[in-house]
Amino acid sequence: MPAENTQPKYRQIADYLRRGILDGTFPAGQPLPSEEALAKQFGVTRPTVRQGLTELRASGLVEAIMGRGTFARSPHSRPNVTRPRGIRRGKNGSFTEADGIKWTEAEEPIAVRTDAPLALADLLRVPPGEPLYTYDALQTAEPGLRQLHRTYVPFSILVSTKYEEEAPPQAPQLYAALADLGHELHFTEYLRPRMPLPDQAQALRLPDGVPILLILRVTLNEHDKPLALEEFQLPGDDLELAYSL
Structure with missing residues (x-):
């Protein structure tokens, strides 16, 4: 039986999205799952999802575009x-x-x-x-x-x-x-x-x-x-x- 993940939920969300960006599940330039979808998937509130996204934004793996959502960024892409x-x-x-x-x-x-x-x-x-x-x-x-x-x-x-x-x-x-x-x-x-x-x-x-x-x-x-x-x-x-x- 796999060990239970004891990390905070926001970090679990960040790790899930990070793996998906790095392995191509979420291609660069494409939108990530919505906050609502991630909240439902992980059984958390939307502020918890935003906390996970903030961690990825600080590492340059996601980009939030006003009115459009959050998009994956390649770790090799150039900054804006x-x-x-x-x-x-x-x-x-x-x-x-x-x-x-x-x-x-x-x-x-x-x-x-x-x-x-x-x-x-x-x-x-x-x-x-x-x-x-x-x-x-x-x-x-x-x-x-x-x-x-x-x-x-x-x-x-x-x-x-x-x-x-x-x-x-x-x-x-x-x-x-x-x-x-x-x-x-x-x-x-x-x-x-x-x-x-x-x-x-x-x-x-x-x-x-x-x-x-x-x-x-x-x-x-x-x-x-x-x-x-x-x-x-x-x-x-x-x-x-x-x-x-």
């Missing part, structure tokens, strides 16, 4: 959004992101003073607790893209410049301001996935179980001295990043 990473400088001296996305600020960012925590102080090579100018922005773009963007600039970088008396601009306008101060800029990015905090999931409109991609970008000068740090938080369920090496 590919974003090139990098910084370009135009002939007029302005800097732009390589992906060319035009972002809109949900609210006008305001520079506030914060103290550098240990992890960021290490990347910026400043003492923990050093004061930083910090900008926070929730940014949106078509079609339905959202990201959280935070900019940090150490006060010590701005000593003996006009920005001792006024706040520097946030990135990417910050790059031109630093170049105007005589710095030759280059950039290093650190990338890792992690689960979002509740307020981050709400701001990015993430379903349960979906991770974020956290990107830390350090702006450095010609002597490899860090001048600024940015933190990008992006939905990680249907996105890939492209880097030119």
Whole structure:
């Protein structure tokens, strides 16, 4: 007699659909059984079915299309959004992101003073607790893209410049301001996935179980001295990043 499956029902549903997608029972691009059918098959409520689907959506095996249902995705299929990473400088001296996305600020960012925590102080090579100018922005773009963007600039970088008396601009306008101060800029990015905090999931409109991609970008000068740090938080369920090496 086979052992009874003691896993939670939502995980049983996720495992059943995962096996079907991987073995071709549910071909890529085809609709999965409806929530109602799965609820009846497993003897559960529809919220339990949705919990199982959320687990598969986080791993990129299913895609929910408003008004049409949930569809299988091949584990080898490309995400819907590919974003090139990098910084370009135009002939007029302005800097732009390589992906060319035009972002809109949900609210006008305001520079506030914060103290550098240990992890960021290490990347910026400043003492923990050093004061930083910090900008926070929730940014949106078509079609339905959202990201959280935070900019940090150490006060010590701005000593003996006009920005001792006024706040520097946030990135990417910050790059031109630093170049105007005589710095030759280059950039290093650190990338890792992690689960979002509740307020981050709400701001990015993430379903349960979906991770974020956290990107830390350090702006450095010609002597490899860090001048600024940015933190990008992006939905990680249907996105890939492209880097030119």
